[in-house]
Amino acid sequence: xxxxxxxxxxxxxxxxxxxxxxxxxxxxxxxxxxxxxxxxxxxxxxxxxxxxxxxxxxxxxxxxxxxxxxxxxxxxxxxxxxxxxxxxxxxxxxxxxxx
Numbered sequence: 489x490x491x492x493x494x495x496x497x498x499x500x501x502x503x504x505x506x507x508x509x510x511x512x513x514x515x516x517x518x519x520x521x522x523x524x525x526x527x528x529x530x531x532x533x534x535x536x537x538x539x540x541x542x543x544x545x546x547x548x549x550x551x552x553x554x555x556x557x558x559x560x561x562x563x564x565x566x567x568x569x570x571x572x573x574x575x576x577x578x579x580x581x582x583x584x585x586x587x
């Protein structure tokens with residue numbers, strides 16, 4: 489009985505050593521490279537035109553309206569470009585092609 493215990497204790501390290509050779513070496517995965525968007529895409533949108541407290545002429549109102557519309561369109565295009573950048577970047581991180 490004593491001999492069987494000694495043999496089992498001697499066999500245990502041999503079995504563990506045999507198991508270690510059956511596993512494959514795994515190389516660590518590189519962390520994803522997350523691209524940063526262009527700083528122009530992160531620029532804050534222009535504030536609406538200040539109308540002041542005095543009544544405006546038709547020409548002044550139209551000029552301010554045009555300025556506001558141009559700023560709104562520029563902001564819209566910038567945010568669309570930022571959205572497209574993020575979609576493309578996330579698809580690339582997932583390994584998906586296209587949009």
